[in-house]
Amino acid sequence: MSAILQGAGAGAAAALSPFNSIDSNKVVAPSRSSLSVRCKRYIVAGSDDGTNQSFGSSSLVARRSQPLMIPNAVSTTKADTAASSTSSKSGHELLLFEALQEGLEEEMDRDPHVCVMGEDVGHYGGSYKVTKGLADKFGDLRVLDTPICENAFTGMGIGAAMTGLRPVIEGMNMGFLLLAFNQISNNCGMLHYTSGGQFTIPVVIRGPGGVGRQLGAEHSQRLESYFQSIPGIQMVACSTPYNAKGLMKAAIRSENPVILFEHVLLYNLKESIPDEEYICNLEEAEMVRPGEHITILTYSRMRYHVMQAAKTLVNKGYDPEVIDIRSLKPFDLHTIGNSVKKTHRVLIVEECMRTGGIGASLTAAINENFHDYLDAPVMCLSSQDVPTPYAGTLEEWTVVQPAQIVTAVEQLCQ
Amino acid sequence: MALSRLSSRSNGIARPFSAAFNRFISTDTTPITIETSLPFTAHLCDPPSRSVESSSQELLDFFRTMALMRRMEIAADSLYKAKLIRGFCHLYDGQEAVAIGMEAAITKKDAIITAYRDHCIFLGRGGSLHEVFSELMGRQAGCSKGKGGSMHFYKKDSSFYGGHGIVGAQVPLGCGVAFAQKYNKEEAVTFALYGDGAANQGQLFEALNISALWDLPAILVCENNHYGMGTAEWRAAKSPSYYKRGDYVPGLKVDGMDAFAVKQACKFAKDHALEKGPIILEMDTYRYHGHSMSDPGSTYRTRDEISGVRQERDPIERIKKLVLSHDLATEKELKDMEKEIRKEVDDAIAKAKDCPMPEPSELFTNVYVKGFGTESFGPDRKEVKAALP
Numbered sequence: 001m002s003a004i005l006q007g008a009g010a011g012a013a014a015a016l017s018p019f020n021s022i023d024s025n026k027v028v029a030p031s032r033s034s035l036s037v038r039c040k041r042y043i044v045a046g047s048d049d050g051t052n053q054s055f056g057s058s059s060l061v062a063r064r065s066q067p068l069m070i071p072n073a074v075s076t077t078k079a080d081t082a083a084s085s086t087s088s089k090s091g092h093e094l095l096l097f098e099a100l101q102e103g104l105e106e107e108m109d110r111d112p113h114v115c116v117m118g119e120d121v122g123h124y125g126g127s128y129k130v131t132k133g134l135a136d137k138f139g140d141l142r143v144l145d146t147p148i149c150e151n152a153f154t155g156m157g158i159g160a161a162m163t164g165l166r167p168v169i170e171g172m173n174m175g176f177l178l179l180a181f182n183q184i185s186n187n188c189g190m191l192h193y194t195s196g197g198q199f200t201i202p203v204v205i206r207g208p209g210g211v212g213r214q215l216g217a218e219h220s221q222r223l224e225s226y227f228q229s230i231p232g233i234q235m236v237a238c239s240t241p242y243n244a245k246g247l248m249k250a251a252i253r254s255e256n257p258v259i260l261f262e263h264v265l266l267y268n269l270k271e272s273i274p275d276e277e278y279i280c281n282l283e284e285a286e287m288v289r290p291g292e293h294i295t296i297l298t299y300s301r302m303r304y305h306v307m308q309a310a311k312t313l314v315n316k317g318y319d320p321e322v323i324d325i326r327s328l329k330p331f332d333l334h335t336i337g338n339s340v341k342k343t344h345r346v347l348i349v350e351e352c353m354r355t356g357g358i359g360a361s362l363t364a365a366i367n368e369n370f371h372d373y374l375d376a377p378v379m380c381l382s383s384q385d386v387p388t389p390y391a392g393t394l395e396e397w398t399v400v401q402p403a404q405i406v407t408a409v410e411q412l413c414q
Numbered sequence: 415m416a417l418s419r420l421s422s423r424s425n426g427i428a429r430p431f432s433a434a435f436n437r438f439i440s441t442d443t444t445p446i447t448i449e450t451s452l453p454f455t456a457h458l459c460d461p462p463s464r465s466v467e468s469s470s471q472e473l474l475d476f477f478r479t480m481a482l483m484r485r486m487e488i489a490a491d492s493l494y495k496a497k498l499i500r501g502f503c504h505l506y507d508g509q510e511a512v513a514i515g516m517e518a519a520i521t522k523k524d525a526i527i528t529a530y531r532d533h534c535i536f537l538g539r540g541g542s543l544h545e546v547f548s549e550l551m552g553r554q555a556g557c558s559k560g561k562g563g564s565m566h567f568y569k570k571d572s573s574f575y576g577g578h579g580i581v582g583a584q585v586p587l588g589c590g591v592a593f594a595q596k597y598n599k600e601e602a603v604t605f606a607l608y609g610d611g612a613a614n615q616g617q618l619f620e621a622l623n624i625s626a627l628w629d630l631p632a633i634l635v636c637e638n639n640h641y642g643m644g645t646a647e648w649r650a651a652k653s654p655s656y657y658k659r660g661d662y663v664p665g666l667k668v669d670g671m672d673a674f675a676v677k678q679a680c681k682f683a684k685d686h687a688l689e690k691g692p693i694i695l696e697m698d699t700y701r702y703h704g705h706s707m708s709d710p711g712s713t714y715r716t717r718d719e720i721s722g723v724r725q726e727r728d729p730i731e732r733i734k735k736l737v738l739s740h741d742l743a744t745e746k747e748l749k750d751m752e753k754e755i756r757k758e759v760d761d762a763i764a765k766a767k768d769c770p771m772p773e774p775s776e777l778f779t780n781v782y783v784k785g786f787g788t789e790s791f792g793p794d795r796k797e798v799k800a801a802l803p
Binding site: 115141144146147149151152153154155156157158159160161162163164165182183186187191192193194195196197198199200231232234255256 | 525527556557558559560561562563566568569570575576577578579580583585586587588589590591592593594595596597598616617620621623624627628779780781782783
C-alpha cells in the first residue's frame with residue numbers, strides 16, 4: 001500500500017493509497033496517474049490591509065522550514081515549491097483514526113484545558129479507537145466517560161467551555177447528536193452573540209457519520225445538512241489521515257465551536273504524515289488534483305469515489321480538477337472561485353441528502369457569486385432522499401457511485 | 415418573633431426611644447440572629463438550623479436591594495406597556511428573596527446560571543440598572559450590547575452565566591460550569607436555577623446523574639412558583655416535591671419568600687456541594703406578575719390568591735418588619751429610601767432611553783470570534799457584509 005506523498009512542483013508524481021475498509025467489491029486499484037496532492041498549508045492573510053488578520057488556525061499553520069506569509073494567496077502550482085519540498089520524506093505511516101488520536105493527544109499535552117467527553121471514550125478506548133490510550137495517560141478527569149445522555153453532556157461541555165475549558169465532545173455516531181441539537185444550536189452557536197461577546201465556546205464536537213457498513217437508517221446519518229444553518233459554528237470534514245490530524249488540532253485551538261465530521265468508512269485509511277507538528281487551516285479547501293476541464297467539488301468519503309472516477313475520466317481524455325472542500329461552513333469560495341474561473345464547469349459530489357444538503361447550499365453560493373463564469377449549470381450529485389436501507393446493494397445505490405460521476409462529467413463537458 | 419408588633423404601614427406609629435434620633439443606613443455590623451419563618455424540610459440530609467446569623471448592615475442592604483429589584487421590575491412593566499421593551503419580558507417581582515438570599519451566602523467566584531427570569535439575579539451579581547434597562551430596550555450600552563434582550567443577560571466577571579431562553583437547557587450548562595470549577599480546583603460552586611415547569615425536563619435528570627456520578631459542586635435550585643406559565647404544578651408534575659426528585663441526591667425545601675431562609679439554605683448547600691457533591695434546593699416562592707408580560711396571570715389563578723400571598727408572604731414586607739422591629743430605621747426613613755430608589759430607577763431609565771441603538775455593523779460582530787474565527791468570504795477574500803439600506 002503506497003502512501004500519499006506531498007509532491008513538489010510539476011514533476012512529482014504521487015499515488016493514492018487504496019483504502020482497505022470499503023466493501024470488498026469496490027477495491028480501488030492503486031492509481032499510477034500523476035496526481036499531485038497539494039495541500040495548502042500557508043498562512044493566508046485575507047484582508048486588504050495586509051495585517052496578519054489570519055483566520056482559522058492562523059499563526060499555527062504548518063511550518064515546513066519557516067512559516068510563509070502569502071497575502072491573498074492563490075492556489076497555484078508554482079508558489080509553494082520551496083516550502084512543500086521538504087515534506088514527508090521523514091514521516092510515519094498511520095491509519096486515520098490513529099492520526100486523529102495523535103492530534104488529540106498532542107493538543108492535550110500542549111494545553112491542560114483540553115478534555116475529552118463522550119460515551120466509552122475513556123476506559124473502553126473509544127468505539128472507533130480514536131481515544132484509545134488517552135484515559136490511561138491523562139486520567140479520568142480529562143478523558144471522561146459519560147452516561148448515555150447526549151443532551152446533557154453536550155450541554156455540560158458547552159458550559160465548561162464558557163469558563164475557558166476546551167472540551168472535545170464525541171458523539172459515538174453523529175446521528176446521536178440530534179438529541180443534543182438544542183444545545184448545539186442555541187447554546188454552542190449563539191452564546192457568543194447573545195452575550196455580546198462575553199463568552200467564547202471553544203468546543204470541538206466530533207464523531208463519525210456517513211453511509212457504509214450497512215448500519216441501517218438511524219446510524220447512517222449525515223448531519224452536516226442539519227447543522228449548516230446554525231450561525232456561529234464552523235464545520236469541517238476530514239478525509240485523509242493528514243487532514244484529519246491537521247483539522248483536529250486546528251479545531252481544538254480555534255476559539256469558535258467547530259464540528260468535525262468523520263466518516264465510518266475512512267477510519268482505516270493509511271497514509272504517511274509528517275513527523276513535525278502541522279495544522280490545517282479550518283476554512284480552506286484542499287486541491288486534490290488540478291485540472292482544466294471541470295471542477296469537481298467533494299468532501300469526505302466521496303473524495304475517493306471522485307478520484308476513482310477521475311481515473312476513468314483521464315483515460316477517456318478529460319482533465320478534471322478535484323477539490324476537497326473540507327470546510328463545510330464557511331465555504332472556501334476563494335479556492336472554489338478560482339477553480340470555477342478556470343474551468344467554467346462545476347460538478348458537486350456529496351454524500352448528503354439532495355434536499356437541503358451541503359451541495360444545495362454550495363450550488364446556490366456558486367451560482368450567486370460566479371454566475372458569469374459558468375458555461376453550464378452547476379450539477380450536484382447527492383445521496384438519494386431516502387432512509388439508508390440495510391441491504392448491501394440498496395445501500396450502495398443510496399450514495400453516489402463513480403460510474404454516475406463519470407456520466408455526469410461527460411454530460412457537463414459536452 | 416415580634417412580627418406582630420407592626421403589621422401595617424400606617425403613619426404615626428409612635429416609636430419608643432427613637433423619635434429623637436435621625437438614623438440613616440446604619441453601617442453597624444452588630445450581629446443579629448434571625449429565625450426563619452418555617453423549618454426546612456430535608457431529603458437525605460440533615461436540615462440546617464433555623465437561626466440565621468445576620469447583621470444590621472445586611473438587613474438594611476436586603477431591604478434596599480430588594481426594593482430596588484421590585485421597583486426595577488415594576489418599571490420594566492410600564493416600559494413594556496409603553497412598547498419600549500419588546501418581545502418577551504419575564505418579571506421576577508415576588509421572588510426577590512431568592513436572588514438576595516443566594517447572593518448573601520456566596521461570593522462572586524461561585525457561579526449562577528438561570529433561565530429567562532434573570533433581571534434581578536443580574537442585578538444581584540453586580541449589574542447596573544443602566545445596563546439592565548439598556549439591554550431591555552435594545553441599546554448599545556446593554557450588558558449584551560443590545561443583542562441578547564431580556565432573556566440573555568450575562569456577566570462574565572461576576573460568574574453570571576445567564577440568561578437562557580430554552581427551558582431546562584441551562585441546567586446541563588450549569589453542571590458543565592461546575593465541572594470546570596472542579597477541573598480547575600477552584601473551590602467554588604455553581605447554582606443552576608430552574609423553575610417548576612423546567613423540573614420535568616429530561617436533561618435535568620441527565621445532568622444530575624452525571625453531577626452525582628462525578629461529584630461535581632453543582633447545586634440545582636428549583637424556584638418553585640407553582641405555575642409553569644399557565645399550568646399549575648399539580649397539573650404538570652406527578653410528584654410536586656421537587657426537592658425529592660433527585661432520588662439519590664439530597665434535597666432541601668426552603669421558604670423562598672424568606673430571604674434569610676434562602677441565605678441559610680444556600681450556605682448549607684455550598685458547604686455540602688464542595689464536600690459531597692450535588693444537592694437540590696427547592697425554593698417555595700411566588701410571582702405576582704404572569705409568566706411574562708404577554709400573560710395576564712389571572713386566567714389560571716385568582717386575584718385573591720395573588721393578593722393573599724402579597725399580604726402574607728411578601729418578602730420585602732417581611733424584611734421591612736424585621737428592620738422596624740430591630741429599630742434599625744424608621745418608617746419614614748424606609749419610605750425615603752424607597753423614594754430614592756424610585757428616583758434612581760427613573761434616572762436609569764432616562765439615561766437608557768438616551769442611549770443609541772446598536773450600529774448596523776453590529777449585526778455581524780460576535781458571530782465568530784475574530785482573529786481565530788472567520789467571516790464568510792466572498793470570492794476576493796474580503797469579508798462578506800450585506801449592505802443595509
